[in-house]
Amino acid sequence: MSRYRLMRYARRVGVYVAALGFVTFAAFPFYWMALTTFKQNKDLYVSATNLKHVPWIFNAAPTLAHLKLLFTQTAYPQWLLNTLLVVVAVVLITVVVAVPAGYSLARLAGSWGEGMGIGIFLTYLIPPTLLFIPFSRLVAILGLQDSLWSLVVVYPTFTIPFCTWLVMGFFRSVPWDLEEQAMIDGYSRLGVFFRVVLRFAVPGILTVVVFTFTLVMQEFIYALTFISSVDKMTVSLGVPVALVRGDVYHWGALMGAALITSIPMAIVYNLFMDRFVEGLTLGAVKG
Amino acid sequence: MAAVEIRDLHKHFEGHRAVDGVDLSVEDGEFVVLLGPSGCGKTTLLRTIAGLEEPTSGEIRLGGRVLSRDVPPRARKIAMMFQSYALYPHRTVFGNIAFPLKALHTPRDEIEEKVRWAVRMFDIERYLDRYPRHLSGGERQRVALCRAVVREPQAFLLDEPLSNLDAKQRTTARDELKRFQEDVGITTVYVTHDQVEAMGLGDRIAVMNAGKVHQFGTPAEVYEHPADIFVATFIGLPPMNLLESIEALAPAGMLVGFRPEHFLPRSAFGEDEDVTTFRYHVRRVEYLGSERYLYGSLDAHEDPEKPIIARLPAMLRLEVEADRTHEFAVHSGQLRYFDEESGQRRDPPGAARGRADA
Ligand SMILES: Nc1ncnc2c1ncn2[C@@H]1O[C@H](COP(=O)(O)OP(=O)(O)OP(=O)(O)O)[C@@H](O)[C@H]1O
Ligand SMILES: [Mg+2]
Numbered sequence: 001m002s003r004y005r006l007m008r009y010a011r012r013v014g015v016y017v018a019a020l021g022f023v024t025f026a027a028f029p030f031y032w033m034a035l036t037t038f039k040q041n042k043d044l045y046v047s048a049t050n051l052k053h054v055p056w057i058f059n060a061a062p063t064l065a066h067l068k069l070l071f072t073q074t075a076y077p078q079w080l081l082n083t084l085l086v087v088v089a090v091v092l093i094t095v096v097v098a099v100p101a102g103y104s105l106a107r108l109a110g111s112w113g114e115g116m117g118i119g120i121f122l123t124y125l126i127p128p129t130l131l132f133i134p135f136s137r138l139v140a141i142l143g144l145q146d147s148l149w150s151l152v153v154v155y156p157t158f159t160i161p162f163c164t165w166l167v168m169g170f171f172r173s174v175p176w177d178l179e180e181q182a183m184i185d186g187y188s189r190l191g192v193f194f195r196v197v198l199r200f201a202v203p204g205i206l207t208v209v210v211f212t213f214t215l216v217m218q219e220f221i222y223a224l225t226f227i228s229s230v231d232k233m234t235v236s237l238g239v240p241v242a243l244v245r246g247d248v249y250h251w252g253a254l255m256g257a258a259l260i261t262s263i264p265m266a267i268v269y270n271l272f273m274d275r276f277v278e279g280l281t282l283g284a285v286k287g
Numbered sequence: 288m289a290a291v292e293i294r295d296l297h298k299h300f301e302g303h304r305a306v307d308g309v310d311l312s313v314e315d316g317e318f319v320v321l322l323g324p325s326g327c328g329k330t331t332l333l334r335t336i337a338g339l340e341e342p343t344s345g346e347i348r349l350g351g352r353v354l355s356r357d358v359p360p361r362a363r364k365i366a367m368m369f370q371s372y373a374l375y376p377h378r379t380v381f382g383n384i385a386f387p388l389k390a391l392h393t394p395r396d397e398i399e400e401k402v403r404w405a406v407r408m409f410d411i412e413r414y415l416d417r418y419p420r421h422l423s424g425g426e427r428q429r430v431a432l433c434r435a436v437v438r439e440p441q442a443f444l445l446d447e448p449l450s451n452l453d454a455k456q457r458t459t460a461r462d463e464l465k466r467f468q469e470d471v472g473i474t475t476v477y478v479t480h481d482q483v484e485a486m487g488l489g490d491r492i493a494v495m496n497a498g499k500v501h502q503f504g505t506p507a508e509v510y511e512h513p514a515d516i517f518v519a520t521f522i523g524l525p526p527m528n529l530l531e532s533i534e535a536l537a538p539a540g541m542l543v544g545f546r547p548e549h550f551l552p553r554s555a556f557g558e559d560e561d562v563t564t565f566r567y568h569v570r571r572v573e574y575l576g577s578e579r580y581l582y583g584s585l586d587a588h589e590d591p592e593k594p595i596i597a598r599l600p601a602m603l604r605l606e607v608e609a610d611r612t613h614e615f616a617v618h619s620g621q622l623r624y625f626d627e628e629s630g631q632r633r634d635p636p637g638a639a640r641g642r643a644d645a
Contacts, residue, residue, distance in 0.1 A: 180339050181373035183360040185434070186390030199377040 030262070031056075036255035038062040044251055066252030070243075075231050076257060079238040082148055083261075086234060087216050089152045094159040094212045099205060101160070102167030103193065107179075113168070121165040124158055128221045131157075139226055150226040151234070155216050162215070163208040170204030171197065206272050213265070235261050289350025289441040290315045291336065291474060296345030298328075298335050298498075305331040307498030309345075313442075313491075316472040318465070322485040323495030324521070329478040330370060332495075333444045336476065337367045349441055361390070366440035370447050370478075372431040374419040380406070381415045384433045391438065405433040408463060424451040429460070436467065442474040449484065461487060482522055486510070494518045512623075516630040519544050519623065525596045527623070530585065536563065538636060542625040547580070547598035549621040552605050553614040563622060567615035569607060570594065577601050 035056065036044065043060040046053045053059060070076050105113040105120075135154055144150035174197050182192040198205075223237040233241065239257045243250040291313040298306035305328045313319045321329045334340045336347055338360040347354045354363060366387070374383050381402055388398045406412045409429040419427055428451045435443060448464070449457050465488055468475050479485055485492050486506040493503045494517070502514035513519035513527070520526040527544045530536075536543050556562050565585050573580040581597040597615065599607070607613060624633045 175371075175373070177369055177371050177373040178375060180360070181367075181369060182375075182386070183339070184337055184365065184367045185387035186361045186438075188359070188361060191390070196375060199375075 030259070030266075033255045033259040033262075036251055037066055037259050038064070039252065040065070041252065066250070067256050069250065070253040070256050074242045074253070075233070075238060076235075078231050079233050079235045080261070082232060083217065083234040083236070086148055086151045086155065087213055090155045090159060090216050091209055091212045093152070093156045094163050095205060095208055097156065097160050098163035098208060099167055099201065101164045102204075103171045103197065103201075105164065106168045106171035107176075117165050117168050120161045124161040124165070128158070128219075132221055132225045135222065136225055145226060146228050146232060148227075148232055151219075151223060154222050154226070155219065159212045159215055163211060166211065167201060167204045167208055170201050170207075174200040210269060210272055213268075217261070217265070289474060290317075290348075291442055291476065292346075292348035293332075293336070294346040294348075296332070296335065296347065297343040298331050298340055299343045304498045306335065306342075309495075309498070309500050311493055311500060311503060313474055313476060315350075316474055318468055318475045318477065318488060318490045320485040320489035320492045321476060321478045321495055322482060322489075322492050322522075323480060325480060327495045328498040329480075329495060330446055331498075333367065333446055333476060333478055336442075337365050337444055338363050364441045365444060366435040366438060366442075367444040368431050368435040368446060368448050370450075372419075372427045374427055374430055374434075376419055379416050379418055380411065380422070380430050383419065383430055384437055387434060387438050401437045402433075405437045408436075408467060409433055409460070425453065425456060428452060432460075432464075436471075439471070440473065442476065443468070444476050444478075446478045447480070448477070450479075450481075457484075464488070482524070486522075494521060496521070512632070514632055516542065516544075516625050519625070519632075523547075525580065525598065528595045529593075529625070530595075531627075536622070536636075540627045541633060541636075542627050544623040544625060545617045545621055547596040548600070549617050550595070550597040550615055551599065551603065551617075552607065553616045554605065555603060556616055556618070561619045562616040563619050564614060564616040566612055567595065567597070568612045569597075569609050572607060572609050579607070581607060 035058070039058060040060045040063045043058065046055075101120075102117075105117045107113070135157075139145055139150045139154065142150075142153065144153065178196055179192050182196045183189070187195060218236060219234075220236050223234050227233050227237060230238065230242065235257065239254060243254045243257070291311070293309055293311040296306055296309045297304070307328070309328075309332060311319075321332065323329055331340060335342050336349075336354075338354065338358060341356050349363060349365070375386065378386065384402045384405055385398045388401060393401070402415075403412070406415060409432055411426060411429050411433065414422060414426060414430070419430065422430065428448065432445075432448050435445065435448075449460050452460055461484060477488060489506060491503060491505055492509050494501045494509060496517050502509055502518045504512075504514075509518060510522055513522065516529065520529070523546055525547050527546050528550065530543045550567075553562070553564055567581075567583055567585060569581050569583040571582045573582070578601055579599045581599065582594040583597070585595055599605070622635065624635055625631065626633050
């Protein structure tokens with residue numbers, strides 16, 4: 001009896017130790033970003049021979065100097081705004097295209113659906129390092145050079161294939177019975193899609209939003225190719241361009257920019273996380 | 288409300304004939320049961336009527352109107368209950384039952400009223416606010432049934448609606464369902480593989496096997512005058528006894544059949560009754576309370592794989608011992624004859640002339 005209890009405690013402790021390990025691993029970069037953002041330069045740039053210096057604590061009073069540099073001497077607020085604009089536009093376009101596409105591939109195209117889905121996914125795997133040259137021609141033809149619209153047009157070319165393939169899986173999990181039942185209950189296919197199927201796909205759509213968000217936020221090559229004016233840059237492009245001057249890295253400001261960008265994202269992800277875990281509600285069929 | 292007419296309906300799945308030439312005419316307001324073993328095409332037939340499957344060939348008419356492939360399920364105005372219940376998991380019991388009414392843009396208070404009427408009928412009032420995943424199988428089944436009956440469709444198609452209820456609930460639900468159907472008078476096609484349910488509910492029963500309807504008739508017709516060997520052995524518990532041609536009874540190539548409950552000790556019949564007697568070797572006696580099953584063989588017909596079964600009601604207090612040969616008999620009028628090759632029922636030998644005269 002007590003032996004089992006002991007084993008249970010041991011298992012508990014094991015679980016917590018493992019969890020702690022992962023949390024440390026995941027949270028350390030944030031801690032480092034925060035630390036660097038508020039450290040004075042003399043606390044950041046220390047001679048490599050100074051072994052007494054402890055890098056992961058404040059050795060001098062924290063400072064707001066780096067943030068001040070970021071907000072007053074770069075176009076950082078403008079980049080944030082640009083990024084937000086591009087992200088929102090691309091997320092909208094992606095959801096509007098990928099969700100119906102994924103549904104049709106999952107349901108209507110029969111056995112072709114599978115192959116086509118994989119084919120579409122493969123286009124996602126072609127690297128931007130190959131595509132940016134033809135794309136720059138296209139962007140020039142459309143007259144969108146040095147405009148945020150070029151990104152809004154180009155980014156869906158990789159978000160849509162990926163997300164179509166992603167939502168396909170979610171739509172597959174919707175019991176076919178339910179759709180048929182809804183058609184019997186008096187709804188058209190469109191009615192069935194909006195009133196029954198979409199409810200199941202909510203976690204899928206949120207996943208699409210999150211992935212599109214991430215893919216767009218981290219994109220660098222296309223932004224570098226198509227955008228040249230500083231005030232039209234996105235965060236992922238503006239920060240390295242403006243804060244790495246020659247071989248001088250403004251580490252404090254760089255980290256500040258990364259921190260400010262990532263915190264709202266982390267919060268948003270956590271909000272969505274509950275929905276993911278909640279997942280597909282079961283109990284529709286015999287149990 | 289409408290009659291359902293099915294003409295030479297085929298539904299093949301990559302060469303597999305799930306429905307293989309079915310003709311069926313269900314009259315307006317009639318309660319028809321499709322009865323058959325698992326996999327015989329009952330569900331497929333129902334789905335084809337509902338418009339969820341396209342027939343390979345053949346015709347379905349509903350209230351005189353041909354249901355071609357361009358008539359989608361919603362335009363057929365048919366209520367169907369799936370074998371799997373297909374409840375919407377994101378909707379409460381109320382939401383589920385109200386869903387078909389919403390499609391018709393029924394006013395709110397009318398929806399409320401109809402849903403309450405349905406749940407009262409099937410005794411699930413207290414679950415209105417629950418989600419399907421918090422219901423037992425039997426409760427889900429009743430919700431699905433409610434959802435099927437809240438509107439007034441042209442026809443009900445019910446796929447094994449009571450299979451998940453326990454014996455007591457099933458009896459009550461059967462009663463309620465039958466009464467409800469008689470009240471509203473809506474044409475109903477009901478699928479089951481439970482013959483007690485079929486006999487009790489159906490105005491007529493269509494006995495199916497391997498995609499074909501073997502017989503379509505009232506419960507009495509199907510039981511008393513099975514159209515072929517399949518129907519004779521599928522219906523009845525235990526099934527009909529079949530004897531390979533016995534010289535004295537029928538010409539070669541014919542099978543003789545009789546139901547276990549008609550096979551009684553000779554002494555149970557009057558001296559001058561027209562009976563056919565057999566020497567019955569009883570191997571085992573099964574005491575079941577209200578009746579006894581005897582398993583044995585006839586002298587003329589030894590086959591340990593297919594015992595000849597007699598079913599003696601408890602009323603019959605005669606002593607019957609195992610491992611003894613007894614004198615048993617069947618009313619000659621209760622003998623049924625089948626063609627050995629085609630399995631079709633044949634007229635009794637000698638009766639053909641009598642028929643021809645009439
Ligand atoms: N979509 C399909 N594709 C291929 N074969 C199918 C399909 N649907 C049904 N079948 C086959 O058709 C036959 C009849 O199936 P059906 O579901 O109609 O049987 P059933 O009489 O309803 O059986 P049960 O009593 O077990 O529900 C089965 O052999 C089944 O495997
Ligand atoms: Mg079935």
